[in-house]
Amino acid sequence: MSQSLFGDDLPDLSTVRLAAGLSEAALAYSVNGILGEDWLSADQVAVIERRDPAGEGLTRRQHRAWYQACGYGDKMPPLDLGNPYAPLLHRRETIIAQVLGWPDPAFGEEDAQAGFDKAGILAAMAMWVRLPRLLVSGGFDAGKTFLCKALIGDPPHEQGGLLRSNYAPETRMITVIIHVDHRPPWLTQPVALMSAAFDLDRLYDRRHVEAELILAGDRALIERFAVHRKERPGGAATDQPWASDGGGSTADADTRVAENAAYCLVFMAAPLLRSLILIDPPGFDSGMVLDQERARKMAGLADIVVFLSQFVGFLNVRDFSLLAEQLRALQLYPRRVYPGMGAFRNLFVVATHARQSPADIDHVLSEGARRLWADSERSSKLFQRRAAEAGEADGAPARLLERFFAFYPNYPFAREPLQEDLADLLAGPFPRAFNRQAKTVTERILESARQYYARRVTRFDDLLSGRFRPADEVRAAEAARDEVDRSIVDHRRRMEAIIAEARRAGLEAANNVTDELYDPVRTEQMLRSNFERYDDAQRHLSAFITETIHGRLEDALNQPLQSYQSLVLGFARKVVSVDLSKASVDVDIAQNDLLTRLATVFFNNAPTTRAILQAISPRRDPALFFNLLWPVAPTVAAALAMMSIGNYVTRWPDLAKAVVGKLRDTNLRVALTEGVEATCASLRKEFDTLTAKARADRLADLARKQHRARQSGDEAMACFQRDRACAETNRRRIETLQRTLRDSDR
CATH class of the missing domain: 3.40.50.300 (P-loop containing nucleotide triphosphate hydrolases)
Structure with a gap:
């Protein structure tokens, strides 16, 4: 009796019954119900399971009924969980x-x-x-x-x-x-x-x-x-x-x-x-x-x-x-x-x-x-x-x-x-x-917005009362620009030291892994220690070699890249702090989700946003290491060609020699060296792009303040009154929304 009714390699009769949690009597009752006749009893279930565990003596109809009674062949029902997110929506x-x-x-x-x-x-x-x-x-x-x-x-x-x-x-x-x-x-x-x-x-x-x-x-x-x-x-x-x-x-x-x-x-x-x-x-x-x-x-x-x-x-x-x-x-x-x-x-x-x-x-x-x-x-x-x-x-x-x-x-x-x-x-x-989590973050964002507009109202009140003048805004913008410039110089100096360490560690790792993969004896030992069977080694050879190279480089670059993350995070906090201070906003930027959102705003045109967000909130980017090491990836793509090795080797030593030959043919050492250099260059380029964007924002803000300072007194006061009215209205809008959400939560 073939068991291909529900697929190959079916468990035996007693196994499926026990897995389904059915007693012998319960199974007999279910099978008889499916067949529409009294064919099976509890005692017969025990006899059949003992004498014919595979069910080869059963008819096709009886065999199907036995497995159906245990749940086999039933269509998997789709999940229906209702709408547990109704409050959120x-x-x-x-x-x-x-x-x-x-x-x-x-x-x-x-x-x-x-x-x-x-x-x-x-x-x-x-x-x-x-x-x-x-x-x-x-x-x-x-x-x-x-x-x-x-x-x-x-x-x-x-x-x-x-x-x-x-x-x-x-x-x-x-x-x-x-x-x-x-x-x-x-x-x-x-x-x-x-x-x-x-x-x-x-x-x-x-x-x-x-x-x-x-x-x-x-x-x-x-x-x-x-x-x-x-x-x-x-x-x-x-x-x-x-x-x-x-x-x-x-x-x-x-x-x-x-x-x-x-x-x-x-x-x-x-x-x-x-x-x-x-x-x-x-x-x-x-x-x-x-x-x-x-x-x-x-x-x-x-x-x-x-x-x-x-x-x-x-x-x-x-x-x-x-x-x-x-x-x-x-x-x-x-x-x-x-x-x-x-x-x-x-x-x-x-x-x-x-x-x-x-x-x-x-x-x-x-x-x-x-x-x-x-x-x-x-x-x-x-x-x-x-x-x-x-x-x-x-x-x-x-x-x-x-x-x-x-x-x-x-x-x-x-x-x-x-x-x-x-x-x-x-x-x-x-x-x-x-x-x-959604409720907490929503409340935090709206409260930050309310504080922002409340501070703007206070600032415009100071401007209109004469306690603060347009020239003061220009000086504040100049101070913000100078502060960002100083921060750029300081962080660039530290960045160069990090990249130098990354280059040293990366080249050392590249040379070490190349020496190992160029040695047939060491390569054979590596393959034998990671694969129990020769067939598995042939089947997964490409992925294993690529993963080995990538893993060694990642281990070597782990500490420098962590330092790079911290550097970018520090610069992001510094620039965001300058912007918030310029806008007279007093918020706790230690809150990572808020800093993430603000960093997205301030650096939305910079490629380094992914590095900033990874440093601030790892959830936003899954593979910083992979992205930064991407220049290395094409250089090890030659390992993919080793899938063809299995066509003409039959022993572990031959396989190791074929691997070494392939890697030598592709000049792996030069390729990895170029990949590490490209990775360091990409770090420097991304940081330069980030700092250029931050400085451009400061210059644009300074230009706006200078333009406002050059306006006549009446024009400036009218502008301040209009901006104050808008800020006050927006603050009230935010407070109304906050009250509405609190009422809906009750």
């Missing part, structure tokens, strides 16, 4: 309705620069007062889209489903799945393709969305642009969508859309989407460089990460690196502050295609958690640090194991723990934590 609607009603002329250049005009307040609220985002990540063959479809109840593609899943790479854009009720009113189509500059935090900013919208339409857009092009007969697959074979104009238009579109927004009426936004990125190892870049980009936007890896080969060296990147960007919710949460509570590590027995699954998950915790050396002890920051260092390995799950849709014991834990998190602890 009501708060957002209240804020948007009131702020949009404020007249634009009521805000001036200084208000916009401080981030407290309409656009600034709405942008700050959009960053925090929103639905949480669940990122499903992993390799292209890990089943990301399949899990997304199961969670939201999207039917198979051939039956009208919107999303496509397959073993081959399917997803080529970052797919963002949103409930249709949460669709911005100016987007009327179910699918919208957005450019790479699209900011998900600005989904409800009409001007931004319309500026970055490339194409909107029905589900056909997914087929044309959001999935990988399939292989034509006799040809190779590419990351370009199908283009028309007929005329050049259609094909050219399709190519332009494919080259510019990076996000695919999909709006659908799934129950789960009322409580979150689902993100399905391309696979990290689909072979498309663009895919990997886009997938990494999404890590910083996730509030919950579900990381998938195939059961066979669960958590390889590539997975370790990618998982560390995403954990580095993930918001921390300590249990002592947020009951029901914890250091790893919003992380799920899932072994997919898990069709083995419960015992085998438990073993693989336990071993994966053990290796991940032990491998944290490669990630600067990231998991240990996260547990320590949450105050949960005791028992942390056991709590990490609790975040490991299996998934196979037709096997209840391989899907229900994930379903239940995800539903428990999304229905209770996480909404409480997320709503609480």
